[in-house]
Amino acid sequence: MRILVTGGAGFVGSHLIDRLMEAGHEVICLDNFYTGTKRNILKWIDHPYFEMIRHDITEPIRVEVDQIYHLACPASPVHYQYNAVKTVKTSVLGTLNMLGLAKRLKARFFLASTSEIYGDPHVHPQQEDYWGNVNPIGIRSCYDESKRLAETLSFDYHRQNGVDIRIARIFNTYGPRMLENDGRVVSNFIVQSLKGIPLTVYGDGSQTRSFCYVSDLVEGFIRLMNGDHTGPVNLGNPGEYTILQLAEKIQEMVNPEAKIKFEPLPQDDPKQRQPDITRAKTWLGWEPTIPLTEGLKLTIEDFKARMV
Numbered sequence: 001m002r003i004l005v006t007g008g009a010g011f012v013g014s015h016l017i018d019r020l021m022e023a024g025h026e027v028i029c030l031d032n033f034y035t036g037t038k039r040n041i042l043k044w045i046d047h048p049y050f051e052m053i054r055h056d057i058t059e060p061i062r063v064e065v066d067q068i069y070h071l072a073c074p075a076s077p078v079h080y081q082y083n084a085v086k087t088v089k090t091s092v093l094g095t096l097n098m099l100g101l102a103k104r105l106k107a108r109f110f111l112a113s114t115s116e117i118y119g120d121p122h123v124h125p126q127q128e129d130y131w132g133n134v135n136p137i138g139i140r141s142c143y144d145e146s147k148r149l150a151e152t153l154s155f156d157y158h159r160q161n162g163v164d165i166r167i168a169r170i171f172n173t174y175g176p177r178m179l180e181n182d183g184r185v186v187s188n189f190i191v192q193s194l195k196g197i198p199l200t201v202y203g204d205g206s207q208t209r210s211f212c213y214v215s216d217l218v219e220g221f222i223r224l225m226n227g228d229h230t231g232p233v234n235l236g237n238p239g240e241y242t243i244l245q246l247a248e249k250i251q252e253m254v255n256p257e258a259k260i261k262f263e264p265l266p267q268d269d270p271k272q273r274q275p276d277i278t279r280a281k282t283w284l285g286w287e288p289t290i291p292l293t294e295g296l297k298l299t300i301e302d303f304k305a306r307m308v
């Protein structure tokens with residue numbers, strides 16, 4: 001198949017491209033390199049089945065493909081809040097453009113949505129039929145609300161124009177190739193402990209998160225895309241850890257000498273986030289396989305190699 005991956009030079013997108021290329025597909029990677037880098041896809045650059053297009057997804061584009069994995073959107077708060085209006089444009093106009101393309105080509109369309117659409121949830125763990133508790137005017141809204149609209153657009157194109165859609169709601173994912181400066185908790189703690197500076201925990205560290213290793217996530221993408229269910233489907237690791245537990249784990253693995261310091265919680269920081277993955281298990285036969293310690297080991301090795 002010929003497959004378009006938007007945001008393919010980013011963290012998750014580049015791991016997806018590895019899987020698709022290894023399976024023998026023809027892949028077109030579309031990216032404006034805002035948070036993505038050529039280094040992530042370097043090994044495919046000269047491959048005859050691989051094509052890289054530098055393009056901003058807010059502008060329409062014409063290519064001929066059978067499937068579209070739509071991932072282009074900055075995913076970490078530092079980057080999506082840097083230019084909030086641009087984030088909304090990327091998420092909304094970008095998704096509109098890709099759905100328009102999917103409609104014209106009769107291509108299957110996959111949206112990388114997010115657990116952020118649940119906001120600061122009142123139910124725990126979150127199931128797909130929970131509508132969420134999102135602040136529409138906060139500093140995270142440019143991301144949360146525009147991803148919610150991206151889901152709405154996908155379902156409207158599906159109902160109105162018969163576009164074949166797949167929606168994944170991705171929970172915290174980590175692994176090699178995360179940016180050093182992306183401000184997400186796993187990369188923060190690894191970088192801080194490698195540098196021997198204190199690990200910053202916001203609040204008292206009792207807020208919980210779940211952490212999915214990137215290869216598990218990509219397996220979920222491929223099963224959802226090639227299965228019969230539109231979704232939305234939660235993809236994440238239900239193992240729940242407090243932020244303090246994560247800090248202590250990384251401290252122990254990288255640098256037991258590193259200190260932990262506490263700072264005030266940012267606005268709208270969710271207290272608990274854990275996926276209910278019953279749907280993914282029953283519809284896709286999918287569940288995460290990589291334990292946190294093993295995934296962290298691989299991630300730490302990658303950061304070490306990049307930071308020397």
Ligand SMILES: NC(=O)c1ccc[n+]([C@@H]2O[C@H](COP(=O)([O-])OP(=O)(O)OC[C@H]3O[C@@H](n4cnc5c(N)ncnc54)[C@H](O)[C@@H]3O)[C@@H](O)[C@H]2O)c1
Pocket residue numbers: 006007008009010011012013030031032033034035036037055056057058070071072073074075076090094112113114115169170171172173174
């Ligand atoms: N990593 C996670 O934990 C996580 C969680 C939930 C959802 N997601 C979603 O998965 C997708 C990929 O996330 P990621 O962690 O790989 O982030 P990332 O920032 O590494 O990747 C995003 C990619 O999109 C590109 N991009 C951004 N704006 C663009 C534009 N206007 N035009 C073209 N390309 C553009 C970036 O350059 C980058 O390569 C995103 O849609 C994100 O919302 C990720």
